[in-house]
Amino acid sequence: MAALKYSKRIREQRAKLWPDVDFKKQLWHRKRNDGFTTIPRTMALIISIIDDLTKGGPAGKTYFELWCRSFDEMYVSLSKPKELAFCSGFIGQRAERTWAEKIRKLAELGFIKLQSGQSGPLSHALIMNPYLVIKKMHEEGQPGLSKEKYRGLQDRAHEIAATDLDDDYLEDDEDEETATAPPAPTVPEPSLKKAVPKKAVAKKLPIRPLRAAKKKDAA
Template sequence: MATIRARRAISGSELALRNSLWPEAAERAWDRTVYGGFTTLPKTIPYICRIMDDLSKGFPLSTTYLALWSSTWDNSFVRLNRPGDLAFASGFSGERAERTWLDRMRRLEEIGFIQTKPSGASKMGFAFIPNPHEVIFRLRAAKADPHAPNHMHTVAAGLTEGAFNAFVERALEVGCNDVKAMLDASASRMEKAESPSVGKPKRARLKRPGAAE
């Protein structure tokens, strides 16, 4: 996993290489430190989007999710008082645009990538976007747990090992400390579950009446 110093070194070398290939890049690039209207996205977002689309086969969710995230102010919170605009930004149009958008929102909430609260007459007035890395780990745990509720098994069925591993590889590559911590916690739980019981007192056997000493 890259340290902060290593990431800064990589960023500097990438910038130097870019400028050697495109000397005018600094004047042409969009720079968030100069221009307004930006939000922060994890570098794992393509993998997150791939996973959520896999989890909802035939009903792509990633464009709706990205439209929501782009509506935040780096606070994981969205007001849903302009559903028509959000539906359009999500790629839906026509008479069924808002209905389709609402369906995608419900599916996103069902698998845990968003949470919503009502406002007035609207059942979806506000949305909160929890850490998507935690959502993915929770789904993976539910898929592997035979005691998890049936609806969680159904929801997590589309999470493949290949997609999860690719997501983890990218997360560690770019230095996602939360993913590293969740991996360590998961490994620790597995180690405890698999380790034999040591040092536990044995139960005393009760003697049957009349049994020989």
């Protein structure tokens, strides 16, 4: 109910501020438009932290492009390096090489894991939880990680109720496979009761009425 009231209040304020905008036609909406993904609300700060950690060759855009191509499994195929490089902002003769350098750096920092395949050493990528990666860096004193930005990440995570940086993160959560798998169908156990034979019922014969004996004629 509170969310509905907030949404209504924002829509009313938006209409007053931009009365000349057709909101349905001119704005993007996740329930109306296709081609979107889910991201943490802290993504901009996470990308900024990645850029700080990869100074001289910031890899934030490369990371974000990987995220935008992933689904809930957080897997990305790297079989189209030229396309991935272009969408990450790299053009020219060295585009693919520059992109590959960013990918290796992201893997080195722990933001992704790589596996080889038909496309060579960079064929498959798995995106790790960025909160946990950055938290580990903070605990280990990773050079290049700004203390101010880490505190900012903590504060923002608290504001949006993200518990990824908490010490008890996921302790009470179900396993991914358990949480998403449909319940197994229940099969009724066979009955162990012996079948009780029906009692034999004797067929009732129709009762014919007795005929009265005919009287003999008098001699």
